[in-house]
Amino acid sequence: MGRPFGVPVYVSPSWFLVAALITWVFGDQLDRVLPDLGPARYLVSLFFAVAFYASVLVHELAHTVAALRFKLPVRRIQLQFFGGVSEIEKESETPGREFVLAFVGPLLSLLLAGAFYLGMELVDPASVPGVLLAGLMISNLLVAAFNLLPGLPLDGGRMLRAVIWSITGKPMTGTIAAAWVGRALAVAVLLGLPMLTHTGVLGPGTDDIGGMNTVMDALLAAILAAIIWTGAGNSLRMARLREHLPELRARTLTRRAVPVENTTPLSEALRRAVEAGARAIVIVDGHGDPVSIVRETAIASVPEHRRPWVDVSTLAHELTDGMKVSAELSGEELLDHLRATPATEYLVVEPGGAIYGVLSTLDVERAFVKAMARPQS
Numbered sequence: 001m002g003r004p005f006g007v008p009v010y011v012s013p014s015w016f017l018v019a020a021l022i023t024w025v026f027g028d029q030l031d032r033v034l035p036d037l038g039p040a041r042y043l044v045s046l047f048f049a050v051a052f053y054a055s056v057l058v059h060e061l062a063h064t065v066a067a068l069r070f071k072l073p074v075r076r077i078q079l080q081f082f083g084g085v086s087e088i089e090k091e092s093e094t095p096g097r098e099f100v101l102a103f104v105g106p107l108l109s110l111l112l113a114g115a116f117y118l119g120m121e122l123v124d125p126a127s128v129p130g131v132l133l134a135g136l137m138i139s140n141l142l143v144a145a146f147n148l149l150p151g152l153p154l155d156g157g158r159m160l161r162a163v164i165w166s167i168t169g170k171p172m173t174g175t176i177a178a179a180w181v182g183r184a185l186a187v188a189v190l191l192g193l194p195m196l197t198h199t200g201v202l203g204p205g206t207d208d209i210g211g212m213n214t215v216m217d218a219l220l221a222a223i224l225a226a227i228i229w230t231g232a233g234n235s236l237r238m239a240r241l242r243e244h245l246p247e248l249r250a251r252t253l254t255r256r257a258v259p260v261e262n263t264t265p266l267s268e269a270l271r272r273a274v275e276a277g278a279r280a281i282v283i284v285d286g287h288g289d290p291v292s293i294v295r296e297t298a299i300a301s302v303p304e305h306r307r308p309w310v311d312v313s314t315l316a317h318e319l320t321d322g323m324k325v326s327a328e329l330s331g332e333e334l335l336d337h338l339r340a341t342p343a344t345e346y347l348v349v350e351p352g353g354a355i356y357g358v359l360s361t362l363d364v365e366r367a368f369v370k371a372m373a374r375p376q377s
Contacts, residue, residue, distance in 0.1 A: 007064050012080035015053065022049040026135065033131055048132055052139050053079055055112050059143060060084040062108040066101045082227060083143070090332065091242055095166035095174070102158035109144035113137045151182030153231030175239035182232030190225035194218050242332075244371040249330040253367055254348040254357035255279040259288065262313035266302060269294070269312045280358035282347065283316050290355055292316035293323075293345045317343075324349055327356045338364065 001009045027045040030037060037044065060077045063086040067074050075087040092098035116137035123129045147155040157178040164174035194217040257280040258273045269281050281294040298315035322341025325348050329337060338346070338361060348356040 004061060005064060005068060007074045007077055009077045012078055014081035015079050018081055019049040030131065044128055048135055051136055055136060055140050056084045058112060059105045059109050060086045062104040063101060066104045070097050095162040099159050099162035102155040105155050106144040106147045109140045113140035149185055151185040151232065152178045152235040153182065157182050172239055172243055175235060179232040179236045182228055186225040186229035189228060190221050193221035245331040247371045248334055248364060248367060250325050250334055250348050250359055251327045253363050254359045257282045257355060257357045259284045259355060260312055264312050265308050266310045266312055267307040281312060282355060282358065283312060290319060290347055292318045293347060293358055295344065319347055323347060325359055326351065
């Protein structure tokens with residue numbers, strides 16, 4: 001939908017379902033408040049749905065601007081079912097920054113609510129602008145209040161995580177505590193929301209025709225609870241992922257490689273590799289500089305009886321700058337490099353440029369899965 005601050009904004013197909021639901025529900029409310037509108041009330045309701053999600057976009061842009069201010073890359077903003085999300089690719093370096101990054105979203109929603117309240121003072125409350133401004137004020141207050149609940153994946157959960165991180169000095173401890181509070185919130189929403197709406201605590205109820213309102217309340221509570229529970233679980237998994245990232249080191253995951261010339265038969269190259277205890281083959285030029293890597297999958301596809309007649313150059317892919325990886329890279333820096341230049345194998349070189357070996361993305365994946373499978377420290 002655009003690239004504010006250079007960050008792409010996407011709208012999920014689920015948004016259209018929610019927009020239709022808001023249009024229908026708000027339209028029925030308008031019929032009671034402004035009965036003279038007639039069918040035009042649904043056009044006004046659709047405008048409200050778009051304006052509400054524009055407010056959600058402002059909320060997410062607050063997170064995005066703060067992240068960019070802290071030099072944290074933001075992959076995208078996505079507006080979706082029940083709100084939006086800013087996909088920030090890296091962890092905050094300090095709990096203070098994490099707290100600020102989480103708090104600016106609800107803060108902007110509160111400021112928007114205040115701006116809409118001031119706008120209400122300038123118009124007739126019984127007019128279309130008055131009803132729209134009142135609806136936007138209330139909806140932004142609800143967005144701020146909901147996001148300030150102290151459980152992941154909500155902003156309040158990230159703020160709680162930052163506080164516990166600051167006290168304990170351990171970000172993982174903060175994540176675990178905030179995630180479990182988030183799961184408790186999910187259970188509370190599932191059980192408590194239908195009860196509150198049924199008793200009228202959240203406002204005057206309407207006639208429950210055939211139990212329809214009860215069913216809708218229970219369905220809404222189940223959806224919200226599922227979103228919170230799933231988000232809390234994802235936060236735990238992402239925290240474990242980041243905890244194990246430092247274990248991924250290019251130097252320890254690299255396969256030893258044997259250098260050969262481009263006219264070397266495959267069978268001879270494999271013989272040299274076995275003698276040297278190497279598991280990869282790098283083609284070098286006359287000066288000994290690497291020019292390409294022999295693909296492991298290509299080797300496997302050549303029958304053994306044909307290998308003496310196949311030159312390794314026919315099974316190699318040329319090296320580009322992005323396919324050269326420093327042996328010193330590890331953790332998130334290593335993954336960022338591999339993500340920037342997708343390939344199956346990379347040449348790993350020493351800081352001085354000497355060949356260290358070949359890194360296979362398959363080996364990186366296996367090491368990561370193995371690390372994630374270990375009990376949490």
